Amino acid sequence: MTDHEEAAAVRPLALAWVGRHLEDGERIVGVEALHGGVTAEMRRLTVGTREGGTRELVLRMFVDPFSLRNAEEWLGREVAALTTLAGTGVPAPGLVAVDPAAAHCEYPALLMTHLQGRTVLDDEGVEARVPLLARQLAAIHAVRPAERPLTYVALTTADTVVVPEGADAAVWGAAIEVIREPAPPYEGRFLHRDFQPGNVLFDVRSAVRISGVVDWAGASWGPADVDVAHCSTILALLHGPEWGHRFAGAYEEAGGVLAATVGERRYWQVRDALAFSEEVRLVARPWREAGRTELTPRFVEKRLDAYVTSVMDRWS
Incomplete structure (x- = not known):
């Protein structure tokens, strides 16, 4: 799959909005759907940096009717929480940008840093x-x-x-x-x-x-x-x-x-x-x-x- 095809997995307006919050010389080079949630559409974005490396962001969009009714409140809570937690030692994502009323994206959206790791749901351990x-x-x-x-x-x-x-x-x-x-x-x-x-x-x-x-x-x-x-x-x-x-x-x-x-x-x-x-x-x-x-x-x-x-x- 090409970079363009992967980027197309993100809705066009949201893709443009994310692009406006990247550093000069950066571009999205990969997109992966993240599963496991029940209230939002999640995408992990791999960003190519100007120096030739990569970094990762996460785009969360509220798309189902129930979530849409609550999106502004939920995003307000999340933005406030991420702001509060910065520097506390609690390993939470860093806030990059938010579009709570879908003024720029197809749906209410949050852009944040990606945290390494995985969820573990197995009985073992x-x-x-x-x-x-x-x-x-x-x-x-x-x-x-x-x-x-x-x-x-x-x-x-x-x-x-x-x-x-x-x-x-x-x-x-x-x-x-x-x-x-x-x-x-x-x-x-x-x-x-x-x-x-x-x-x-x-x-x-x-x-x-x-x-x-x-x-x-x-x-x-x-x-x-x-x-x-x-x-x-x-x-x-x-x-x-x-x-x-x-x-x-x-x-x-x-x-x-x-x-x-x-x-x-x-x-x-x-x-x-x-x-x-x-x-x-x-x-x-x-x-x-x-x-x-x-x-x-x-x-x-x-x-x-x-x-x-x-x-x-x-x-x-």
Whole structure:
């Protein structure tokens, strides 16, 4: 494939916009689609430099109807987060340019630096990765932004939960009642809001060092429990319910502070787990595309049911 053909994989207006943000003498020499996300179209751009070398950028464009409705807010959050994180030691992309209202591109777009590494979703090695994830999340929560981001938003309600086929109605009914209660009081922290293995890059040589944390479109202010519960649920669905519980313990071992009471912890864990009942097919698809073919929607539903049951048993 020629350079021109590869560049054509980027929409024409976006390609021209990117070009205006390159250094003098630079040009795009390669384009690769990045997979794994569910809300945006991602392209890795290889840029030829004036000196004859290359560097890489990432272009994110929000193209589906739901994302388009939220693009300006999400891009605003992400730009603010990347600006906040610059120089903190948290391995986040560097901001290059943003077009939140699609004034220049076909769709709302973000251009940022590319981070080396890869996502790791396999069962093998999860025991070594969980403490690394926990330490990284604790470091994110330790960031003190000069300007507080928008408060977190929880979209799931007791009336939108989808009880999986074959699940224990009494257990799920009790879990649903938990989130009918008002959210507990909390001490605010800087949140990623979608911190989980799919948004964490590991060193490609060993997978025992985190090289990047991506997708800051949900960056928020709220309780640490929100991020911990979210990553716990994902780990439970990827690797089994016990890993959700082990992550919360690893987070505390890393110095993170969770809600003080059993009831408060149960609220946040249950709320996040129930949210996944509404989007099992959506979250399972990129996992299968990444090679976890056994994670069919039905398989993930069963794991979700097992995890909700274990959370209710653990914190009752």
